[in-house]
Amino acid sequence: MATMTDSCRRALVEAIHSSPTQAVIYLSGGASQALGWLMSVPGASNTVLESVVTYSRMSMIQLLGKVPAQAASSQTAEEMALLAYNRALKLSKPGSPVLGVGFTGALASAQPKRGDHRFHVSTRTSDRFWTSTVTLTKGLRTREQEDGVSSQYLIKAIANASKVPGTFVPDLSESEVPDEYEKKFDEEEELKQLLSGIICFKVYPFSSDTSNVERKIILSGSFNPLHDGHLKLLEIATSICGGGYPCFELSAVNADKPPLEIPQINDRVKQFEKVGKTVIVSNQPYFYKKAELFPGSAFVIGADTVARLVHPKYYGNDYGKMLEILLGCKNTGCTFLVGGRNVNGTFKVLEDFDIPAELKDMFVPIPVEKFRMDISSTEI
Incomplete structure (x- = not known):
């Protein structure tokens, strides 16, 4: 039986698919469940033009066309989102609003990490660049759970960028406050x-x-x-x-x-x-x-x-x-x-x-x- 969270999440994905926005999504190092959630709800082809998981270092270098200063960083997420946006422009139906999404994470791994467990999400639309960094509490979740919460956050970010309202809130703890940055563009x-x-x-x-x-x-x-x-x-x-x-x-x-x-x-x-x-x-x-x-x-x-x-x-x-x-x-x-x-x-x-x-x-x-x-x- 689906939990409330599952049903809310599904409703949000359905709303995303009902919106005119078409997206290209580039992921690295987490949020893998988000793709499954997007693809398993009917209407995914309305939204997802392409999704790429750049998991290896060489894959990331090829996507960016350079060696990133740091793979899991807000700068890399922004660069991925911009590349995804330009790719979405080329693949989208004429006149559809397009969205580029970049995600990069450093989540729990087999070898314990010295640094923070964190993820960075960036979305680019014609008039807005939005980036968010979330630092997770170490030891609070398994790798799968960290992937789950980062996936929830990514779905919410896609909904926001698609101007889809929703009451779905990712399962972050009180201390896990997102650090958000937004830049809006006018036509000029x-x-x-x-x-x-x-x-x-x-x-x-x-x-x-x-x-x-x-x-x-x-x-x-x-x-x-x-x-x-x-x-x-x-x-x-x-x-x-x-x-x-x-x-x-x-x-x-x-x-x-x-x-x-x-x-x-x-x-x-x-x-x-x-x-x-x-x-x-x-x-x-x-x-x-x-x-x-x-x-x-x-x-x-x-x-x-x-x-x-x-x-x-x-x-x-x-x-x-x-x-x-x-x-x-x-x-x-x-x-x-x-x-x-x-x-x-x-x-x-x-x-x-x-x-x-x-x-x-x-x-x-x-x-x-x-x-x-x-x-x-x-x-x-």
């Missing part, structure tokens, strides 16, 4: 983080489309200004794909121009708000990098972009390098929908280009009778 701070590469993109889900599709149909450009041609093109591309989530993508960082200033980004984003269309602001000007950010997406491009994509000149005159990079795009599940376009005064379509055989199925033509991309290159 978030865009600063984007420009500096701390976060990989920001979604403005202005579209009223609430369909459950994961595949994005993306039209990238500078949108200075946005006009009807862009809107029509994305609409046609979405119909050619047989559906998907249409969104525009504005790179704040340009390959050959200075990055956009925050007021410029805001002005361009407002255009999409007016027409009720979702726009993603990223910091990647190159399509092979966009493919990593938006795996499985269909990108809408003009024939002039194809000319650059399949020309070794843009890869240091190295055909092999070009092929390797574009095969990398293909391996992410990305495709390119190509519209006819004037290139150096001549109207070109996909069929005019010599696409390497290995890449041909990655490119799909937009029939000329459906759309001609007679839009200047500065506008798309």
Whole structure:
């Protein structure tokens, strides 16, 4: 028979799964029961995009991309949460609130520990970083019990970050007072983080489309200004794909121009708000990098972009390098929908280009009778 704690915990997990938040969870050194609790309640796929347990030192080094100063520390938990947040952005459905969770612990072990038994939890959402450290009373619990209480605490932290109310309280003793730290961001701070590469993109889900599709149909450009041609093109591309989530993508960082200033980004984003269309602001000007950010997406491009994509000149005159990079795009599940376009005064379509055989199925033509991309290159 379930105890009150079990039923409260289950109710909290059900509430988490009913919320729109999608999460990536990175754990090390404890809270393992939390994953079981999350996964065993129906609806887990609504919430959990990915969970990784970095138990060995090498696993942690690979995740962080460096040797941590201290594995069980609030700094490491925060770094894990930020990595998880960026990963969640890439894996989530467009427009869903995303959450990155980092947990690292130093709990009771077979060999008695000299230091404190403690754990650190960090959560990152679009507008909030929250970190908490709990020092446990040594000798009060077994390893399994310490894992249990840290798991309870983690579930509560996920609920709080998902804005899920709940009366469930972890079984901490009176002396085990969490040391919490919170930092909130406004939109300007978030865009600063984007420009500096701390976060990989920001979604403005202005579209009223609430369909459950994961595949994005993306039209990238500078949108200075946005006009009807862009809107029509994305609409046609979405119909050619047989559906998907249409969104525009504005790179704040340009390959050959200075990055956009925050007021410029805001002005361009407002255009999409007016027409009720979702726009993603990223910091990647190159399509092979966009493919990593938006795996499985269909990108809408003009024939002039194809000319650059399949020309070794843009890869240091190295055909092999070009092929390797574009095969990398293909391996992410990305495709390119190509519209006819004037290139150096001549109207070109996909069929005019010599696409390497290995890449041909990655490119799909937009029939000329459906759309001609007679839009200047500065506008798309």
